[in-house]
Amino acid sequence: MLSATRGFGRLFTYFGSFKVGVWEDQTKTAIVPLCSVGSGLTLQQRNNLTKSILNNMNTMQLVDHLAYNYNDHPIILELRYQQITPDGLNIRFPTIYRVREDKPISDIGCLTDLKA
Numbered sequence: 001m002l003s004a005t006r007g008f009g010r011l012f013t014y015f016g017s018f019k020v021g022v023w024e025d026q027t028k029t030a031i032v033p034l035c036s037v038g039s040g041l042t043l044q045q046r047n048n049l050t051k052s053i054l055n056n057m058n059t060m061q062l063v064d065h066l067a068y069n070y071n072d073h074p075i076i077l078e079l080r081y082q083q084i085t086p087d088g089l090n091i092r093f094p095t096i097y098r099v100r101e102d103k104p105i106s107d108i109g110c111l112t113d114l115k116a
Contacts, residue, residue, distance in 0.1 A: 001075045002033060004053055014043075014050045018096070020077055023110040032111055037079060040095035049075070049099060076100040076108060084114050 007016025017038040021031040041049065056073035078098050081091040089111070 001077055002031065011046070014046045015053060018077065020079065022108055022114070025112050026110055028106060035091055035094050037077070037094040037096055040080070040097060045099065074105040076103045076105065
């Protein structure tokens, strides 16, 4: 996860949308943004994720938007999606499948894997 944005309405007290990224290539030197995702979590999972972000955050850019430093406390989100765009640079209809606390940041996928 690269950043999180506060939710609206009943999700106002939680982070409602998350920008996620993947490694740019197999060298794993740079993470590039892939998509924003907000669906797929139960309210309890969203509450736990919000607490985790707030407990570990170190940078607040705006009141409603958090720039999360993934190097200090990485949060790995496993996604499901319907389709990869024809150019292989984005995914369509992503949903969060689960938070992967058991995975290190080195295990996330690469942009080149999506293009394959």
